[in-house]
Amino acid sequence: MKKFIKMSLVLGALTLSVNSCSTRQKVDLVVYNACIYTVDTSFSIHEAFAVDKGVFLAVGSTQEIRDCYKGRKELNLQGAAVYPAFNDAHSHFTMFAHGLSHADLRGAQSEEEIIERLQKHYELYKPDFLEGDAWDQTLWENKAFPTNEALSKAFPDIPVYLYRVDFHAYWVNDKAIELAGVKPGDPSIKPGEALLHPDGTFTGIFLEDTGAAISATAPSPNNATLKKYMMEAQNICFAYGLGSITDGGLLLHEIELLDSLQKEGLLKIRTDVWLTPSEENFARFQEPYLSDRLDITTIKLYIDGALGSRGALMYKPYSDDPGNYGIQVTSDEDFLDVCRLAQERGFRVSTHAIGDKGIRKVLDFYAQFLTPGNDLRWRIEHAQVVAPEDFKRFGELNIVPSIQPTHATSDMGWAEQRVGPERVKGAYAFKDLIQAAGWAPFGTDTPVEVFNPAYTFFAAVSRTNLQMKPEGGWYPEQILSREETLKGMTIWAAMGSCREKEKGSIEPGKWADFVVWTDDLMTIPIEEIPETSCQMNFLGGEQVFP
Incomplete structure (x- = not known):
């Protein structure tokens, strides 16, 4: 009680x-x-x-x-x-704020339930287009990706954009595809990023950059609307006990809105903003920017996709999808160019890397810029499937593994199916990562997970779901102590943004x-x-x- x-x-x-x-x-x-x-x-x-x-x-x-x-x-x-005050060291605050206007699809048990939720949302708000967050086909009886026939039938006249719980897969109806102007065989579609029927037509599922390009046809909220949602999102964070959050991968207009809000005294939560590597961001920010409430000191990169949508870059094929090795999102050349720029201007680099091949590539790339004993704190975000021989490399170059404890308990029902019984031993291996690096900042990846620090703490020290299953925890050797967990959510999180002298x-x-x-x-x-x-x-x- x-x-x-x-x-x-x-x-x-x-x-x-x-x-x-x-x-x-x-x-x-x-x-x-x-x-x-x-x-x-x-x-x-x-x-x-x-x-x-x-x-x-x-x-x-x-x-x-x-x-x-x-x-x-x-x-x-x-x-x-x-x-x-708790510090969410990996989250997407602006995306979470924007998503407050979307249909909530989290926990839906079937495609039919999702369409029912969308219809209720439409009847309530009568929007010109529909967006929905956090569907997860691994919760359904048929765990395969859906197709868009039923979605297009239910909403034939307005575009519908539905974001998988990892935000690396996009499920859209025919109207959204029509607005995007893409067709099968379009040279703009990267290999593996459009799922096709046997006859070569789109299924309605798109991954990574192609999915993002299609979803970009959805109108963005104006600043006044987004400001309202940001204030609501901040209140949610405060109620959860957060004093600091991360906002990973922002465009210039989003950063300028956040900055204006903190200068007005409206954005009080301490926010660590990570730049999307865009030309306008690089033109605007020649050096890191620091204030009491908002820091801009990091560039966010992606090397691969997500495990749940089979986009994480692997050395061997997925155990449940032979022939699929995942997706490399950023080319080697582009990745190294951004790292050079970051080094020249004094920015840190934080890279989303989930698959074993993706993680090793980032370790190899970072090794070209980092020397033993450095204190630059370049980070690998998620580090979900690490090859056994690569754990030690985090400590050798002081590369920071950024971990999200609730990812383990959300994914444990299907992770072994994706990667098999051997590779899963290096998956979500939080204890091993902390032992290798000496410390790690903790986050939630909200809106992928929920901001709630109590859930983060529970997942780290139990490795079970809320019903305390499996008994004893999933791969219990990776269970963290309560002291490690509290540090990960406070002082180590502050260290992850080089702010341990001021907070944590x-x-x-x-x-x-x-x-x-x-x-x-x-x-x-x-x-x-x-x-x-x-x-x-x-x-x-x-x-x-x-």
Whole structure:
């Protein structure tokens, strides 16, 4: 049972004996009678801290802090757990915000259910086109990719764009294909990116760049609309207990909107923006950009697709699709050109790489720019299927493996079918990656998964679904400790964006970003973790939730 924690907010001064300080310094906030996991180098636990001008001023026992500091506001947490505000080190905030207007297809058990949800969405909003997110054919009785006959019959007059849960496969109706102006055999279609019927006609499933090009015919929301959704998305993040997020792979107009919102003081969540490698981005950003709320320090690349849609680049064919080796999304030449530019301008590189061949190619490419002992923190995102001999290479060149614990528990039902019993041993191998690299930032890949930090924590320490299956965890040797998990969601996540001096732990001089949790994630039974939630969220000492 989730316990209810009663908290009292005490305003004004309290009469206390002063033992360690001759006078009590007036500060903005004092928090006391708490169980504070500082996540400092010694992973120390304290009872109280003082905050002033947006930063932690001192940490210690309740008596020490209250003897020395008088808060304009004082918060008695009566034993509640406090952590550094959680940091989602791999997510897509703008995509998530945009998706708030889409039909929600997550968890649909059949093609028929998806069409029913789309029809309800259409009846409610009467849009000129339909977009839907997070369908997953692996949940259906027939786990093959769908075709678009039923979709085109249900919606013959408006284009429909449906994004698979990994956002690497696109399911569209005939009207959307017609608007895109593509036909079978079109030279713009890269090999393997359009699925065909035996007669050579489109099935309605497109992958990677071809799918993205077709979906680009869907009108984009104007800035006013997107701003509204961004504010709603920020509130969702705050309610989950997030203080920092990542926004991976943005175009210039999206970055400019985010930047304008943070300059207006509306975008308060700390956002690590990654550039899409476009000419307009490179023309605009000659060097990294840093502010308290928004950083632009990284270029996002893709070497391959996703495992669920069989686009991850593999050395051997997929075990359940002989002849299919996946897709290389970015050419060797283009990849190296971007790496050179990043090195010249002082940007980090974060590369989506999932298949064993894709990961090795990125390791090989990075090796041309990185030397042993470097602290550039170039990253490999997901690193889902790693060849046994490649784990050590992360540590050798200080390459950062970025991991998403809920991917393992979402994919465990079909992952072995995709790659077979041997390759799966190096899949979602989070413990091995952390041992090789020494640390790893954790994220969710939202909107692929859900932002909820409780789910991330639970997946990392259990390797089970919410029903605690399979018993003992999926490949339990890869289960992470609670300390590793809390670090991955806080200080290691901050390290992933080179911001560990400013955030990621509760220490004097750092931004006062912290959350109060309903239960102690470090001690409660594992099965209770998913039911826990954020009770209060502070960013720079300002309460942003509730």
